[in-house]
Amino acid sequence: MPRSALREPPPGFDSAAIAVLPLVERDWPVTALALDVSGRCNLACRYCAEAATQPARRTAMTWQTMAAALSLLDTESRGGLAPTLRLGSGEPLLALPLLRQLDERLRQDRACGKTVPRVYLTTNGTRVDKQVANWLVDTGWQVKISLDGPRAIHDRWRVGARGKGTWKQVSAAVQLLAERMPERLSVTAVMCRDSDPAAVFAAIEALGVRRIELVPVAHGDADIMPNDDDLSRYAAFVTAWVDRLVAKPLQRPQAQPIRLVGSVRRVMGYDVKRVVCGAGRNFFGVDASGNVFPCFRFIGMSEYGLGDLANHASSDLTARFRAGAGRALEARRACSTCWAAMLCGGPCFACSEMFGPGGGEPLPTHCDYTLADAHAAVRLVNALRQNHPQALLYFLPEGVLA
Ligand code: SF4
Numbered sequence: 001m002p003r004s005a006l007r008e009p010p011p012g013f014d015s016a017a018i019a020v021l022p023l024v025e026r027d028w029p030v031t032a033l034a035l036d037v038s039g040r041c042n043l044a045c046r047y048c049a050e051a052a053t054q055p056a057r058r059t060a061m062t063w064q065t066m067a068a069a070l071s072l073l074d075t076e077s078r079g080g081l082a083p084t085l086r087l088g089s090g091e092p093l094l095a096l097p098l099l100r101q102l103d104e105r106l107r108q109d110r111a112c113g114k115t116v117p118r119v120y121l122t123t124n125g126t127r128v129d130k131q132v133a134n135w136l137v138d139t140g141w142q143v144k145i146s147l148d149g150p151r152a153i154h155d156r157w158r159v160g161a162r163g164k165g166t167w168k169q170v171s172a173a174v175q176l177l178a179e180r181m182p183e184r185l186s187v188t189a190v191m192c193r194d195s196d197p198a199a200v201f202a203a204i205e206a207l208g209v210r211r212i213e214l215v216p217v218a219h220g221d222a223d224i225m226p227n228d229d230d231l232s233r234y235a236a237f238v239t240a241w242v243d244r245l246v247a248k249p250l251q252r253p254q255a256q257p258i259r260l261v262g263s264v265r266r267v268m269g270y271d272v273k274r275v276v277c278g279a280g281r282n283f284f285g286v287d288a289s290g291n292v293f294p295c296f297r298f299i300g301m302s303e304y305g306l307g308d309l310a311n312h313a314s315s316d317l318t319a320r321f322r323a324g325a326g327r328a329l330e331a332r333r334a335c336s337t338c339w340a341a342m343l344c345g346g347p348c349f350a351c352s353e354m355f356g357p358g359g360g361e362p363l364p365t366h367c368d369y370t371l372a373d374a375h376a377a378v379r380l381v382n383a384l385r386q387n388h389p390q391a392l393l394y395f396l397p398e399g400v401l402a
């Protein structure tokens with residue numbers, strides 16, 4: 001599907017049917033924190049955006065900082081959301097003793113009847129041996145591993161400090177965790193120039209992974225960014241995935257493309273928002289020294305700093321972020337006229353700030369991928385509503401039927 005066709009809504013789509021009320025700013029409870037626990041990474045991925053913005057030398061987080069962050073989380077769930085803790089940014093498993101301490105503390109809190117956050121750990125997978133895998137299985141945490149697909153694609157981008165590919169260790173880690181905790185594992189693959197989405201998805205699915213996120217890269221080098229051919233391949237991939245389901249609606253695919261599934265849910269009216277995420281509202285990123293930023297991606301960029309753990313949420317800086325880089329989609333020119341705005345939520349604040357054309361506008365390449373998902377999602381939901389509405393249950397968010 002050409003880019004121009006993606007910019008038009010598919011037949012029969014009514015955005016007003018799923019529109020939500022404008023976002024009203026308030027005193028947001030902090031229900032999610034992202035912690036840069038290790039303060040460093042052991043890889044040198046060729047497209048890494050964070051390497052360009054984060055200080056090269058950072059110290060690991062101390063337990064005092066971790067404990068201060070935990071006390072900031074709203075465990076009363078005033079926002080109606082279960083609190084969450086995200087561990088990542090650098091490679092969190094480089095801070096394994098601290099993570100084990102965290103696990104121990106959460107177990108103790110749980111045993112005392114306290115509400116404890118759900119933990120999501122994002123790792124590059126190079127530090128997951130059998131012992132670490134056993135421990136991760138035991139923690140109950142959600143784990144996301146970054147793997148860019150088959151060896152030829154992954155090793156082109158995800159390399160160690162000496163330029164050596166990491167596919168062998170990472171794919172072994174993925175396979176190990178896919179066997180042991182399939183429901184709690186997801187894989188993210190970054191889509192760069194010439195990354196064939198069908199090949200990437202198939203290679204990750206073959207390792208036993210059920211949830212696969214294909215994310216277009218954000219980078220200042222135009223040669224790294226996907227081009228028109230890559231976009232066409234992506235649109236063909238999501239179309240083919242939808243076609244298979246329309247043809248055999250009761251046959252559940254083994255693996256889900258997470259972003260497409262998110263779009264399907266929003267077509268069904270779930271999780272529709274006017275901001276892409278809660279960064280700078282109910283969600284903050286904390287660097288290893290305890291400095292607060294809107295999320296991981298802003299860590300190290302002093303112009304986006306929001307103070308420290310002791311005094312951030314009420315600060316003028318936070319309010320300024322919400323009105324500026326973190327503004328809702330209707331305050332962005334491209335989004336205010338976009339047919340898929342309610343299926344998108346607007347751009348990633350960080351990508352828009354660091355790689356967008358300016359003025360809070362989104363990266364056109366990212367919009368293209370979102371619109372390809374949105375087209376496929378609308379077609380899928382319309383077809384299933386007409387012929388097999390029960391097949392839509394497969395897409396309901398967790399807990400809806402509980
Ligand atoms: S970020 Fe792009 S796809 Fe999303 S609403 Fe804005 S213009 Fe549309």
Ligand code: SF4
Pocket residue numbers: 276277278279294295296297348349350351
């Ligand atoms: S601003 Fe972007 S990177 Fe940060 S949490 Fe939101 S979507 Fe993720």
